[in-house]
Structures are given as C-alpha cells and as structure tokens.
Amino acid sequence: MPLTFLTADRAFDEAADDIALPHHDENRWRRPYRPGPWRVGAAALLLLLASYMLVAAVIVALAGALSATITAAVSAAVVIALALRVLRMGTWVSAQGLRQVSLLTTRTVPWQRLSRVRTVQQPVKWLGLPRTVQGQALVASPDGKEPLRPLLTDHNADFLGRPGAFDRAADAVEGWAAHYGR
Structure with missing residues (x-):
C-alpha cells in the first residue's frame, strides 16, 4: 500500500528548473518537498515506542489483565496516530490554496486571499524549539489578516x-502562489 503523504510528488524532483508548476492533477493536495531526516527520524522513534507498547500489551494480555491490555493498546494507537501526524506536518499546496498542517491544527487559505508569498531573512525557530537563530523563512501575507506563521x-x-x-x-510554493494568486 503506497503511503502518498510520505513523499513529495516525484514531478517536483524531476522537473526542469524553468517549469514553475510540474504537476498533473492540480486539485490534489501535495507537499512540494520531501520530509526531512529530522521529521522522519522523530516519526521512526515514535513508531519504535509504539511497537514496544504493543509488545507490552501482548505480555499483559497473556498475564490476564484485560483493562491494562486495553490501556496499553489504546496508548500505542495514540502514539502511532501521533507519528503519522508528525509525518503529515508541513506546507501543502493545490489549486484551492495553501494548507499549513501542524501537530494539532490545519489551516487552509485560498490563493486569492494571499497578498504575497516571499522568502525573508528573519529569526526562525531551530527544529521548532523555543531557541531562535537567524535564517530564512517563507512567509505568506493574507489580505487584512494576521500574518501566517512561517510556511517553511x-x-x-x-x-x-x-x-x-x-x-x-520555497521556489515551488512561490510558483504556485504566482500561478494561482492574483
């Protein structure tokens, strides 16, 4: 079973530099980049933890404690769901707009409501932690609204x-914005 949300569309990787929108189905939500090693590593560690929790659930089930078995199995299912959500986090694009997926929320903004999408130099969070460093960020400014958190x-x-x-x-997202924005 292919897990399409794990990889970016291959067309983004294989496209020539002069093609701004290498896609076939513009209405399908896609992430214009591959998940990074830190994100994949975190999800792998969560899945490893879930596997230990499932083994513990089997051992507890063999011991005959039904309520503890259910607790361990449900906890493992929550950790698996968390790992999948970590893999889905990021910026997604389609013809409908721009979608920011975070751990607990998803925000979608139509292209027509974005006044501009650009890369800027600014302090950015290091791996999402409170520590900030000087770096580049792709930011989007919606019309008359509070600016979105940095897209990338x-x-x-x-x-x-x-x-x-x-x-x-960043070039791919800016290309989508230029093509579908105003």
Whole structure:
C-alpha cells in the first residue's frame, strides 16, 4: 500500500528548473518537498515506542489483565496516530490554496486571499524549539489578516542542513502562489 503523504510528488524532483508548476492533477493536495531526516527520524522513534507498547500489551494480555491490555493498546494507537501526524506536518499546496498542517491544527487559505508569498531573512525557530537563530523563512501575507506563521524555514525538521532543498521548496510554493494568486 503506497503511503502518498510520505513523499513529495516525484514531478517536483524531476522537473526542469524553468517549469514553475510540474504537476498533473492540480486539485490534489501535495507537499512540494520531501520530509526531512529530522521529521522522519522523530516519526521512526515514535513508531519504535509504539511497537514496544504493543509488545507490552501482548505480555499483559497473556498475564490476564484485560483493562491494562486495553490501556496499553489504546496508548500505542495514540502514539502511532501521533507519528503519522508528525509525518503529515508541513506546507501543502493545490489549486484551492495553501494548507499549513501542524501537530494539532490545519489551516487552509485560498490563493486569492494571499497578498504575497516571499522568502525573508528573519529569526526562525531551530527544529521548532523555543531557541531562535537567524535564517530564512517563507512567509505568506493574507489580505487584512494576521500574518501566517512561517510556511517553511531553513532550520525546521524538513530543511535543517539541506539549504538546497529549502530553496527548491520555497521556489515551488512561490510558483504556485504566482500561478494561482492574483
């Protein structure tokens, strides 16, 4: 079973530099970059923890404690769901607009409501932690509304140590904004 949310559309990687929107189905939500090693590593650690929890549930079930078995199995299911959500986090684009997926919330803004999308130099969070460092961020400004949190930064879990990947992803999102925005 292919897990399409784990990888970016291959067309983004294989497209020539002069093609701004390498896509076939513009209405499908897609992440214009691959998840970074920090994000995949965190999800892998969560899945490893869930596997230990499931083994513990089996051991507890063999011991005959039904309520503890259910607690361990439900806890493992929550950790698995958390790992999948960590993998889905990021910026997604389609013809409808721009979607920011975070751990607990998802925010979608139509392209027509964004006044501009651009890359700026500013203090950014390092791996989403409270510590900030000077870096690049892709920011979007909606019409007359509070600015969105940075769409992408060069120090987040997808792009830390991968400046070329950040540049390609920022160019792809800016290309979608130029094509579908005003």
